[in-house]
Amino acid sequence: ILFGTTRGAFTGARDKIGLFEQANGGTLFLGELNAMANRLQAKILRVVQERKVRRLGALHEKPIDLKIISSVNKEPHVAIAEKALRPDLFYRLGVVFIPIPPLRERKSDLPQLAEFFLDRANRRLGTDIAGVTSEAMEIFFNYDWPGNVRQFANAVERAAIFCSSTMIAPGDVDQAFSNAQPVADAGMVLQHVDQCPVAGQ
Numbered sequence: 095i096l097f098g099t100t101r102g103a104f105t106g107a108r109d110k111i112g113l114f115e116q117a118n119g120g121t122l123f124l125g126e127l128n129a130m131a132n133r134l135q136a137k138i139l140r141v142v143q144e145r146k147v148r149r150l151g152a153l154h155e156k157p158i159d160l161k162i163i164s165s166v167n168k169e170p171h172v173a174i175a176e177k178a179l180r181p182d183l184f185y186r187l188g189v190v191f192i193p194i195p196p197l198r199e200r201k202s203d204l205p206q207l208a209e210f211f212l213d214r215a216n217r218r219l220g221t222d223i224a225g226v227t228s229e230a231m232e233i234f235f236n237y238d239w240p241g242n243v244r245q246f247a248n249a250v251e252r253a254a255i256f257c258s259s260t261m262i263a264p265g266d267v268d269q270a271f272s273n274a275q276p277v278a279d280a281g282m283v284l285q286h287v288d289q290c291p292v293a294g295q
Contacts, residue, residue, distance in 0.1 A: 205231065215251040215255075
């Protein structure tokens, strides 16, 4: 998926462009980098350093010109200590850090997030819910959201499913919480800002 394949590389293989080539001239986002196998991280490091990519089964490399944004779902130095994240890849990609605080530390974002996720739920469910009552929003504010933004998004959509009026009310939120399961959310974003020049440019 990342590097692409060449016809004949393995049974059923065909010429197929990978994500690195698709992103050529643009930006590629690699989510939860520390969840990737160490061997894959080594291959990504080589692409970043050499600024070239080779499809599986190919004899030649292709130059690429792209930016990489990546995320890790825990503090990077902890992931390195646990050997889940290669330090050489981390220091190569970690040019600019954008720490994302957990949702419990930025609850002032909840109204805007609720509006965004409710709009998405309306389009997905074919509903026309106008908003969240102040009482229901207070329930959101009083919760610590261990699953961060993903959990909040699910809670809003579940509340929209249970909502029988034009506004999400406390009863809708209570039903949403009764089935909600916290999930981990990315807590840190790394941005690699080096341009990978195409040969000849």
